Amino acid sequence: MRGCLSVIVIAALFIFGAIWFGGPPLAGTVVQATLTGSGFTAAETDVDVDADPPLTLVAGRADRITIHATDVLWHGLQAGTMTLAIDDVDLFARTAGHVEGSFEDVELRTESGSAIPVTIAIDGPANGAETTIRVARATMERLALAAFEEQFNTKADHVALVAPNEVRFRIGEQTVGAKLELSEDGVVTAKSALGTVRLVAADPAFPIELSGLAVADDGLSIEGLMDVASLLR
DSSP, X not given: OHHHHHHHHHHHHHXXXXXXXXXXXXXXXXXXXXXXXXXXXXXXXXXEEEXXXXXXXGGTEEEEEEEEEEEEEETTEEEEXXXXXXXXXXXXXXXXXXXXXXXXXXXXXXXTSOEEEEEEEEEEETTSEEEEEEEEHHHHHHHHHHHXXXXXXXXXXXXXXXXXXXXXXXXXXXXXXXXXEEOTTSEEEXXXXXXXXXXXXXXXXXXXXXXEEEEETTEEEEEEEEOHHHHTO
């Protein structure tokens, strides 16, 4: 009887130790498999899982999952690097509480079919995190200038973003102001007395619900909400 009890105790300790020390790496493997199943691809992916105590991983619970990846393609979004920290995660139900992170060197398609680099920052509830797409001032001004010239067959001498939501073109001694707006289908447009120019849009395959825009010192900020939780399902 004692021998049997000893075997049970040793087995329990072994299982306890395996979960305590091996649980986070195993959970990381599960997360990577979940990402792959959601259509996520990357050149390199590192997943760190934190759970205190680690035994909560038995129930699929993790305090935080941190994902670092490079050369990412995910639901129509291409990014050079991605960093996401997801809190209060249920691995079995595939739900989460809070998420924060960024996508760097993202390729955003313009209306002309070319791509421009932007960054995306997110912070908030996993099913509706506040999201900001930032387009550098020089990039946005160059895009607006090219679109203006193509649309109206008129070469502008200078272009400048002006807060809170305007882009101004100088043609000789004349200045043409265009109001930057976000259309219902998520396209950034420049509306002037000459007409409306479509500039850039987020890929509709990515779950970002855009809501507004504003010109800042460093460029254009496009605001919205992202459902990160839906990406994991």
